[in-house]
Amino acid sequence: MTGKAPIIVIGAGQSGQQICDSLRKGGYEGHLMLLGDEASLPYQRPPLSKKFLTGTLEAERLLLRPASYYEQQKIDVHLNARVDSIDRAACRLRLRSGEALAYSGLALATGTRIRPLTVPGAADANIHYVRSLADGERLAAALKNARRVAVIGGGFIGLEVAAIAREQGREVVLIEAFERLMARAVAPQVSAFYAELHRGHGVEVLLGTGVDAIRTVAGEHTVVTSTGAEYTVDLIVAGIGVVPNSELAEAAGLACRNGIVVDDCARTSDPLIVAAGDCTWHMNGFLQREIRLESVQNAVDQAKSAAASLLGQSSVYCQVPWFWSDQYDIKLQIAGIGMPHDQAVLRGDVSSGAFSVCYFRDGVLVGVDSLNKPAEHMAARKLLAQGTPLSAAQAGDTSVDLMQLARGA
Numbered sequence: 001m002t003g004k005a006p007i008i009v010i011g012a013g014q015s016g017q018q019i020c021d022s023l024r025k026g027g028y029e030g031h032l033m034l035l036g037d038e039a040s041l042p043y044q045r046p047p048l049s050k051k052f053l054t055g056t057l058e059a060e061r062l063l064l065r066p067a068s069y070y071e072q073q074k075i076d077v078h079l080n081a082r083v084d085s086i087d088r089a090a091c092r093l094r095l096r097s098g099e100a101l102a103y104s105g106l107a108l109a110t111g112t113r114i115r116p117l118t119v120p121g122a123a124d125a126n127i128h129y130v131r132s133l134a135d136g137e138r139l140a141a142a143l144k145n146a147r148r149v150a151v152i153g154g155g156f157i158g159l160e161v162a163a164i165a166r167e168q169g170r171e172v173v174l175i176e177a178f179e180r181l182m183a184r185a186v187a188p189q190v191s192a193f194y195a196e197l198h199r200g201h202g203v204e205v206l207l208g209t210g211v212d213a214i215r216t217v218a219g220e221h222t223v224v225t226s227t228g229a230e231y232t233v234d235l236i237v238a239g240i241g242v243v244p245n246s247e248l249a250e251a252a253g254l255a256c257r258n259g260i261v262v263d264d265c266a267r268t269s270d271p272l273i274v275a276a277g278d279c280t281w282h283m284n285g286f287l288q289r290e291i292r293l294e295s296v297q298n299a300v301d302q303a304k305s306a307a308a309s310l311l312g313q314s315s316v317y318c319q320v321p322w323f324w325s326d327q328y329d330i331k332l333q334i335a336g337i338g339m340p341h342d343q344a345v346l347r348g349d350v351s352s353g354a355f356s357v358c359y360f361r362d363g364v365l366v367g368v369d370s371l372n373k374p375a376e377h378m379a380a381r382k383l384l385a386q387g388t389p390l391s392a393a394q395a396g397d398t399s400v401d402l403m404q405l406a407r408g409a
């Protein structure tokens with residue numbers, strides 16, 4: 001894909017930055033534009049629900065690359081630049097500012113946006129969500145003055161925020177609609193461990209409990225739960241999921257289904273357009289099925305395939321998914337996708353706070369959650385990548401060294 005018009009990357013996030021980087025590393029020397037609708041250069045989002053909320057991490061430290069990198073790499077970055085439409089027939093896109101830009105190749109790395117809480121009263125409750133740097137800054141400031149905090153949603157983000165709020169001495173009630181925490185991602189024994197962890201730190205954890213309404217009077221919010229209980233707090237944070245930013249692609253006539261549909265080389269249904277990161281519904285070469293993933297690993301690795309496709313090469317995206325979450329002094333690291341599974345094998349002692357759970361489907365290892373077991377996480381990634389056979393008995397036997405097994409020793 002050469003020609004006078006630039007390659008344009010829409011979305012200056014984790015994936016967009018990586019696409020630009022991989023294009024340059026892959027030998028693309030032409031005009032390269034990165035368009036993002038936020039005010040900041042691409043930054044890491046994971047710390048926004050973790051250390052950033054403590055106020056001890058400066059925003060500058062979140063940047064994926066300093067400004068000088070974009071100058072050196074001749075990446076023409078436009079911030080506060082929202083793309084409103086794509087005219088595929090003319091190979092042009094239009095910015096909200098009215099400016100029209102021609103492209104020779106296009107990458108969509110538009111990510112996701114938060115799913116808002118819509119119960120009665122939610123609009124007046126000044127609810128905090130955490131997606132952007134601006135959200136993180138606003139929440140960090142609000143937490144400083146809060147006394148009682150309600151966290152709605154017991155997924156990764158809600159739990160991370162609850163942990164930080166507790167560490168700051170706030171009273172915290174956590175409200176989760178499912179019967180267990182992180183239900184979409186981990187096995188019941190891991191959920192149970194985290195419920196106890198949070199309760200042990202003084203969080204009131206409500207499971208199987210929805211939010212029916214919120215009443216706001218004089219800056220105080222009363223959260224009315226589905227059980228009829230009421231909690232009056234001065235700060236509400238919701239982490240109830242995200243939706244993919246695929247409307248731009250959809251309006252341009254690209255196939256979309258819970259995200260922008262791409263193949264295992266990150267190619268959309270238009271040969272000039274690729275997509276990568278949270279916004280894609282993709283054929284995952286490793287999992288051998290279609291999925292949408294929300295993780296740094298996916299954003300980075302799929303971006304590499306997307307860049308290769310723009311360069312006319314074919315690089316199948318086939319990496320073991322991995323993810324992490326930090327809550328209090330526990331680091332959860334997830335390798336593979338353990339859900340759904342038909343067997344979950346505990347490895348180690350739950351009461352020690354350092355253990356793994358190995359997930360099997362039809363007798364095959366599909367995922368491993370490791371809590372404060374970084375070596376087992378690395379071994380699990382290797383085992384999964386290689387497809388090294390592991391039996392349930394071996395998984396549960398801590399005398400079996402998983403790294404040695406992965407190395408074929």
Ligand SMILES: Cc1cc2nc3c(=O)[nH]c(=O)nc-3n(C[C@H](O)[C@H](O)[C@H](O)COP(=O)(O)OP(=O)(O)OC[C@H]3O[C@@H](n4cnc5c(N)ncnc54)[C@H](O)[C@@H]3O)c2cc1C
Pocket residue numbers: 010011012013014015016035036037038044045046047048049081082083084109110111112130131132157245248276277278279293294295296297299322323324325326
């Ligand atoms: C609080 C938080 C904590 C997280 N913690 C973890 C973690 O611990 N581990 C982990 O692996 N992952 C974590 N994630 C997920 C991870 O950050 C995302 O998977 C990753 O950022 C996805 O990268 P992306 O480039 O696909 O999307 P994003 O990083 O969201 O970037 C997309 C960008 O595109 C912009 N954009 C959208 N539409 C347009 C348009 N029309 N024009 C111009 N710009 C546009 C968006 O504003 C955004 O800046 C976390 C995410 C959040 C929010």
